Every structure is written in C-alpha cells, then in structure tokens.
Amino acid sequence: xxxxxxxxxxxxxxxxxxxxxxxxxxxxxxxxxxxxxxxxxxxxxxxxxxxxxxxxxxxxxxxxxxxxxxxxxxxxxxxxxxxxxxxxxxxxxxxxxxxxxxxxxxxxxxxxxxxxxxxxxxxxxxxxxxxxxxxxxxxxxxxxxxxxxxxxxxxxxxxxxxxxxxxxxxxxxxxxxxxxxxxxxxxxxxxxxxxxxxxxxxxxxxxxxxxxxxxxx
Ligand SMILES: CC(C)(COP(=O)(O)OP(=O)(O)OC[C@H]1O[C@@H](n2cnc3c(N)ncnc32)[C@H](O)[C@@H]1OP(=O)(O)O)[C@@H](O)C(=O)NCCC(=O)NCCS
Numbered sequence: 001x002x003x004x005x006x007x008x009x010x011x012x013x014x015x016x017x018x019x020x021x022x023x024x025x026x027x028x029x030x031x032x033x034x035x036x037x038x039x040x041x042x043x044x045x046x047x048x049x050x051x052x053x054x055x056x057x058x059x060x061x062x063x064x065x066x067x068x069x070x071x072x073x074x075x076x077x078x079x080x081x082x083x084x085x086x087x088x089x090x091x092x093x094x095x096x097x098x099x100x101x102x103x104x105x106x107x108x109x110x111x112x113x114x115x116x117x118x119x120x121x122x123x124x125x126x127x128x129x130x131x132x133x134x135x136x137x138x139x140x141x142x143x144x145x146x147x148x149x150x151x152x153x154x155x156x157x158x159x160x161x162x163x164x165x166x167x168x169x170x171x172x173x174x175x176x177x178x179x180x181x182x183x184x185x186x187x188x189x190x191x192x193x194x195x196x197x198x199x200x201x202x203x204x205x206x207x208x209x210x211x212x213x214x215x216x217x
Contacts, residue, residue, distance in 0.1 A: 035077055052076035052095075056083035056103065066092040070116070081105075082142065097135045102142035108166070110149040113138050117154060141176075163191065 022041040030036050033051030039058035045065045047053055052069040054077035055061075065087050067079055078098040081087075085101055088109030093099055096116040101107070115138050119130030136155030140146070144158050147166035152158070157173040164170060165181025165188065174180045177191045 033076075037083065049073075049076065052078045054080045056081055056085060058083055059085045059087070061087045062089035062109065064090045066090075066094075068092060068094045069096075070094060071096040088148070095138075098137040099140070100137070101140040102144065102160070104143045105140055106145045107140075108146060108148040108150075111146055111152070112150075113152045115154045147181075161191065 019041075022043055025044070026036055026040070026042045029042055029045075029047070029050055032047075034047065035054035036042070037055055037057035037059065040055050040061075042061055043063045045061060045063070045067070047067040047069075049069040050067075053067045059081060069076070069078060071078070079093055079095055080099070081101045082103030082105070084104050086106045088107060088111070090110050091107055092112045094112065094114045094116075099113055099115060116135040117133045118127055119132035120127060121132050122130060134154055138152055138154070139157040140152075141158060141160040141162075143161045144163075146152070146158070146164045147168065149167050150164050151169045152164075153169070153171050155173075156170050158164065158170070159174060159176035159178075161177040162174045163179040164174065164185065165179065167183070168181045168185040169183045170180065171184045174185075175187075179188045179191060180186065181188050
C-alpha cells in the first residue's frame with residue numbers, strides 16, 4: 001500500500017472513528033447526568049453514578065478511567081474536576097465523600113484515589129461489616145503532576161504545582177511546588193525555579209507587571 005493510502009487510513013482510524021464514537025459516548029454520559037465541559041470528549045470509561053461526576057472544559061481522558069462513587073445515593077457532584085485536566089488510562093477514583101481536582105492537573109495512567117478505609121478495630125466482626133472506617137475527602141490543587149501508578153489515600157491534599165513520583169503511595173499531604181515520592185511517600189525535594197504563580201495572560205495592551213511575593217501566596 002502506498003504511503004498516501006496508509007496515512008489516510010491511519011487518520012480515519014485514529015481520528016474519524018474516535019470523533020464519532022467519542023461524541024456519541026459523551027452525549028450518552030451527559031444524558032445520564034454527568035456534567036461535561038465544552039471541549040471535553042469521553043473515550044470508553046466507567047462510572048457508577050454519572051451525576052456524581054463533573055468534568056471541566058477541555059479535559060483529556062484516556063480509556064478505562066473508572067469513576068466509582070461508593071456512597072449511598074445523594075445529590076452530586078462529589079467528583080469534581082477543573083479545566084484542562086489530563087487523566088491517563090486505567091485511573092480509578094474510588095470515592096465515598098469527595099474528590100476535587102484543580103485545573104491543569106496531570107494524572108498519569110494507573111493512579112488510584114481512595115478517600116475511605118474499612119474499619120478493622122474488632123477481630124470478631126468480618127472486615128466488610130465493620131462500621132468504624134475513616135472517610136475524608138481528597139483535594140488536588142491546580143497544576144499538579146501525579147506520576148504513573150500512584151495511590152492517593154484518604155484526607156490527602158496535594159497543593160498547587162506539586163509533583164508526585166511514579167509508583168508512590170501518598171498518606172500525607174504535599175506542600176505547594178514540592179516533589180514527593182516513595183512508599184509511603186516522603187518529600188524528595190522542591191521544584192526548581194523562582195517562586196511565581198501562574199497567572200492568566202494580561203489583557204492586550206496592558207503594561208507588563210513584575211512578580212511580587214504576594215503572587216506566590
Ligand atoms: C518525580 C520525578 C519527576 C523526579 O525526577 P528527577 O527530578 O529527574 O529526579 P531524580 O531522578 O534526580 O531523583 C531525585 C530523587 O528522587 C528519587 N526518586 C525519583 N523517582 C522516584 C520514585 N518514583 N519513587 C521514589 N523515589 C524516587 C531518586 O531516587 C532520587 O533520590 P536520591 O536523591 O536519594 O538519590 C521522576 O522520578 C518521576 O517519578 N516521574 C514520573 C514519570 C511518570 O509517571 N510519567 C507518566 C507520564 S505523564
């Protein structure tokens with residue numbers, strides 16, 4: 001096959017088919033109550049309660065992301081994602097209370113977020129029937145990068161601009177612009193570079209402005 005036809009078939013398979021099936025899928029999840037921002041389309045994903053999921057504008061999701069709301073029926077959404085969030089293949093959000101993910105977050109493939117534990121205080125009661133489990137929401141702030149196959153546990157907050165190394169298990173919260181890794185995760189170092197905050201682009205014609213310490217807060 002000459003390269004023109006090979007390229008045409010590749011483009012059709014890679015883009016044409018995906019546009020159609022992803023658009024249909026996105027409309028389907030929207031009809032089931034999922035909040036889906038402009039420019040966000042969905043590949044094959046799984047969700048127990050679609051109305052518990054809110055995705056911002058221009059998010060990119062890879063296949064087999066699992067939004068598992070594990071609580072009793074209640075009004076949502078409890079799984080909230082900002083704009084321009086990337087979620088890699090096979091991530092699982094196993095949530096009873098809630099998770100909030102800020103804008104521009106990058107979540108690599110295979111990550112898991114679990115905001116609850118089973119109780120285990122009594123040896124006489126089967127594990128699945130214990131009632132004293134701890135539940136606490138997870139917060140991922142803006143511009144965070146979470147490396148592949150990371151596990152984030154109950155009550156963890158990852159502050160703005162932080163990085164989590166691949167394969168980590170996060171049991172404690174991470175400070176802004178810090179890099180954490182390991183099992184359990186510990187602080188490895190701070191991100192290099194000056195302390196500046198990401199700002200929206202200045203309006204056309206505006207004077208350039210020098211960063212001040214207040215910008216970092
Ligand atoms: C976190 C990361 C970005 C750090 O990269 P780096 O700045 O080049 O860091 P270095 O390789 O210099 O390592 C710095 C320290 O962190 C440790 N470290 C790095 N990655 C680690 C990991 N995944 N788990 C535990 N410790 C890790 C190193 O052993 C080193 O420790 P030392 O100073 O005691 O020797 C990188 O290691 C990583 O995990 N990237 C994620 C990749 C990924 O998941 N991509 C998915 C596609 S988006």
